[in-house]
Amino acid sequence: MLRRTRTLLSVSFAHMLEYRAELFLWMLASVMPFIMMGLWVSASSDESANYALGPLEFARYFIAMFIVRQLTMIWVIWDFEWHVVEGRLSPYLLQPMDPVWRFIAGHVAERGARGPFVLVLLVLFFVLYPDAWWVPALRDVGLCVLAVVLAFLLRFMMQYTMAMGCFWVERASGMEAMTFALYMFLSGMVAPLEIFPPSVREIAMWTPFPYLVYFPSTLLVDSAGAAAGGLDIARGFAVLTGWLVVFTLLNRWLWRMGLKHYSAMGA
Amino acid sequence: MTRYLRTLRRFWSASFSAEMEYRANFVVATVVSVLNLVGGVFTIWLFFTGRDDLGGWSMTQALLVMGIFTLLSGVSDALLVPNLSRIVHFVQQGTLDYVLLKPIDSQYYLSTRNLSPWGLPNILFGLGVISYCVVKLDLPPSAFGIAALAVALAMAVVYSLWFMLASITIWFVKVYNVTHVLQSFMEAGKYPMSAFPHAYRVVLTFVIPVAFMTTVPAQLILGKAGGDWFAIAAMLAVGLFIVSRLWWRFALRFYTSASS
Amino acid sequence: MIEADNLSKSYRVADKQPGLMGTLRHFFRRKHKTVEAVKSVSFNIEPGEVVGFLGPNGAGKTTALKMLTGLIHPTDGSVSVAGHRPFARKAAFLKQITLVMGQKQQLLWDLPASESLRINAAIYDIDDTEAKRRIDTLAEMLSLDEELTKPVRKLSLGERMKCELLAALLHNPKVLFLDEPTLGLDVNAQATVRQFLRDYNKEHEATVLLTSHYMADITALCERVMLIHKGSLIYDGSLDGILNQFAPYREVKVELAEPITNGQMDTYGEVQSIDGRVARLIVQRDALTRTVDRLLAERDVCDMTVTDPPIEEVIGRVFTDGVAD
Numbered sequence: 062m063l064r065r066t067r068t069l070l071s072v073s074f075a076h077m078l079e080y081r082a083e084l085f086l087w088m089l090a091s092v093m094p095f096i097m098m099g100l101w102v103s104a105s106s107d108e109s110a111n112y113a114l115g116p117l118e119f120a121r122y123f124i125a126m127f128i129v130r131q132l133t134m135i136w137v138i139w140d141f142e143w144h145v146v147e148g149r150l151s152p153y154l155l156q157p158m159d160p161v162w163r164f165i166a167g168h169v170a171e172r173g174a175r176g177p178f179v180l181v182l183l184v185l186f187f188v189l190y191p192d193a194w195w196v197p198a199l200r201d202v203g204l205c206v207l208a209v210v211l212a213f214l215l216r217f218m219m220q221y222t223m224a225m226g227c228f229w230v231e232r233a234s235g236m237e238a239m240t241f242a243l244y245m246f247l248s249g250m251v252a253p254l255e256i257f258p259p260s261v262r263e264i265a266m267w268t269p270f271p272y273l274v275y276f277p278s279t280l281l282v283d284s285a286g287a288a289a290g291g292l293d294i295a296r297g298f299a300v301l302t303g304w305l306v307v308f309t310l311l312n313r314w315l316w317r318m319g320l321k322h323y324s325a326m327g328a
Numbered sequence: 329m330t331r332y333l334r335t336l337r338r339f340w341s342a343s344f345s346a347e348m349e350y351r352a353n354f355v356v357a358t359v360v361s362v363l364n365l366v367g368g369v370f371t372i373w374l375f376f377t378g379r380d381d382l383g384g385w386s387m388t389q390a391l392l393v394m395g396i397f398t399l400l401s402g403v404s405d406a407l408l409v410p411n412l413s414r415i416v417h418f419v420q421q422g423t424l425d426y427v428l429l430k431p432i433d434s435q436y437y438l439s440t441r442n443l444s445p446w447g448l449p450n451i452l453f454g455l456g457v458i459s460y461c462v463v464k465l466d467l468p469p470s471a472f473g474i475a476a477l478a479v480a481l482a483m484a485v486v487y488s489l490w491f492m493l494a495s496i497t498i499w500f501v502k503v504y505n506v507t508h509v510l511q512s513f514m515e516a517g518k519y520p521m522s523a524f525p526h527a528y529r530v531v532l533t534f535v536i537p538v539a540f541m542t543t544v545p546a547q548l549i550l551g552k553a554g555g556d557w558f559a560i561a562a563m564l565a566v567g568l569f570i571v572s573r574l575w576w577r578f579a580l581r582f583y584t585s586a587s588s
Numbered sequence: 589m590i591e592a593d594n595l596s597k598s599y600r601v602a603d604k605q606p607g608l609m610g611t612l613r614h615f616f617r618r619k620h621k622t623v624e625a626v627k628s629v630s631f632n633i634e635p636g637e638v639v640g641f642l643g644p645n646g647a648g649k650t651t652a653l654k655m656l657t658g659l660i661h662p663t664d665g666s667v668s669v670a671g672h673r674p675f676a677r678k679a680a681f682l683k684q685i686t687l688v689m690g691q692k693q694q695l696l697w698d699l700p701a702s703e704s705l706r707i708n709a710a711i712y713d714i715d716d717t718e719a720k721r722r723i724d725t726l727a728e729m730l731s732l733d734e735e736l737t738k739p740v741r742k743l744s745l746g747e748r749m750k751c752e753l754l755a756a757l758l759h760n761p762k763v764l765f766l767d768e769p770t771l772g773l774d775v776n777a778q779a780t781v782r783q784f785l786r787d788y789n790k791e792h793e794a795t796v797l798l799t800s801h802y803m804a805d806i807t808a809l810c811e812r813v814m815l816i817h818k819g820s821l822i823y824d825g826s827l828d829g830i831l832n833q834f835a836p837y838r839e840v841k842v843e844l845a846e847p848i849t850n851g852q853m854d855t856y857g858e859v860q861s862i863d864g865r866v867a868r869l870i871v872q873r874d875a876l877t878r879t880v881d882r883l884l885a886e887r888d889v890c891d892m893t894v895t896d897p898p899i900e901e902v903i904g905r906v907f908t909d910g911v912a913d
Contacts, residue, residue: 082500083505086505086506086508086509087505087508089509089512090505090508090509090511090512091512092512092513092515093512093515096515096516096528099516099524099525099528100375100519100523100524102525103383103523103524103525104375104378104379104382104383104523105378107379109379110378110379111378111379112377112378230352231350232350232352232353235352235353235356236356238356238360239356239359239360239363241360242359242360242363242364242367243363245364245367246363246366246367246370246371251367251371251374252371252374256374256377256378257374258377331710331711331713334710335707335710335711337710338706338707338709338710339707342696342699342703342704342706342707345699345703346696346698346699349698421692422689422692423692423693423694425654425657425659425687425689425692426687426692426694428658428659428677429657429658429659429677429682429685429686429687430682430708430711430712431679431680431682431683431711431712431713432679432711437711581661583659583660
């Protein structure tokens, strides 16, 4: 088991390094947190501005969000779709290992290949904007790591569940396009949820989206402050885990149904 | 010239019928557009919960910027994405050979080959938002004419940059993401430039001229910017377009044609 | 029609070692080496000629074709095709040539071939009635019919190739560059394609330069062949001439009245096989008449045949043994 994991990861890692130019561009393509940071820092800097957060808190939230996003980037639906369309899935099905592990290994290894780029960008950011620098409490780092791992799994499972649509329709990535719009606005990518009107925030907190971005990010910045601002951390973890369980079960069920359908069609 | 027009008609009718094979995309495109528009307006509104301007722009003025952005995304989805994102496949599979051997301008071929009807929802929503803002702000009817011209210039800027980035694949075959970089920077074009800190504005004006894609057209429509800005925008659009042609010719010198 | 003078092309390619260490080393420091794909090749092809371009994989055939069509710029030397310098890719030049690649397709995958043909008609500025006339003629020559209105992805490989040929020849090109046009096709489809190319060549007096792995394509179509090996042109002449130059030997099959014992025939030539009363020998050409005389004089010969060795075998030998070196 350990050997298999190690081999799978090292091969995936080598594969990812082949795509380093890609990875670098992908990094550059994730400027969204910095765009929103600029807007919110600028908007809240004014004396007259009246937001729940100040410029520094905004800056820290968005840089934390940048890190969280880098760690939870998922593309399994396109990968899976490609494998199905190109007929590459069938050979995997003959192997004594569920193909999901290949996809997970690919994603995990990619974090390793992406790591150096992220670090360089972070150093650059804090050199340019030293005021935003903070040392998170050990407890916050621990909570954030846990939340990031769960968020990674949840986002992976959400996409992988939608990817199961490939067994029935040709372009399942359309599903992802639709949920991405929700993800974009409800996950806290455009603004931390403290800024949302309370009713919208309450509804959003029951959906899976804030747990993918807002929740881990805000834990890293200052979990105590967030708790004081009305974030129920325990409930957050409960909802996050709940969604993860729901999507995992749904996924396994669809996987089994899909395989039946797929093999009936002559794979 | 008539040959190019006839070719264009054939290109588009063929790609239209090909796209019709995937009709479910229309639902997807419409849902995505609606969600993006609602989310976009919601985001702008969030800024106004703590103050009553966004970089000196009123809510409706800021919406005009969002409307221009939506229109540009629609046109990009219809024309740029289906063409320029495929250049990499032409290079990878070596079928660029066939394009180069056609007695027709290869940049023209690669840029117009496909038309995706799925950009339509965004185009319609964009036009709707722009019209709403023009009416709401009591602008003269001539504002529509200015808008058409300004958006056309902005489109030329977007196209030229996008095409130049996409042609980098001639050197590095494996860069699928290169156009995403531009797209993600263009995200800043949803908001008026003056809402950004100074350093951002410098980058978004001189390095990646996002300012000229939405903010400058909006300023022209609103009458915040005069004829001199029109001239600058026109010069930039024409200049970048010429550069994109020269750049493509330069890139082709390095085309080695996959697999010998 | 086609003139190449000292045509050369060299590439710089990245040199990467396998394995994780190799990957990492490659990541930090890329090593390059220069590969000479084509080394000063010169030839001259007259209008209407059908010339076969032979060589093992990686010999430089495709690179040469790409220089002739103007897709890549020669590192050295000069080319002229139909009076044009290919790399300028002027419309007047492009309208006279075509390139067909067996492993790459130009037809639109999701649509019927007829759509691609309409597009090509517009690009090559052929008016609709003329295009229709040409499509009808070509379709008849290729025995294509309803295949043209089915989505390309639903066609068999052979049908698709025939459609590709139609699309490539719609503008009546004068010079055809064909790179493995029969790759992967079954025997019937290969024969149709060959017959079609022969007819097209006759009717339009078109010049054809063709590469193929299938000797049958070459023997059926080409009177003249060029052998390219490791980037150099090692032979240019008639198909039969290859035998004289590279196979200065004949195969002699003798049948004697009594069973042959081992060693008995060694003095006559290189023994290929002995089977009962039949022996197969390889005999150098200059020794042929002498050997035959001796055989008839010294042995009790019932039957004897002298044949050329199969051309595939000869060419195969040239490429594996590197006779040219």
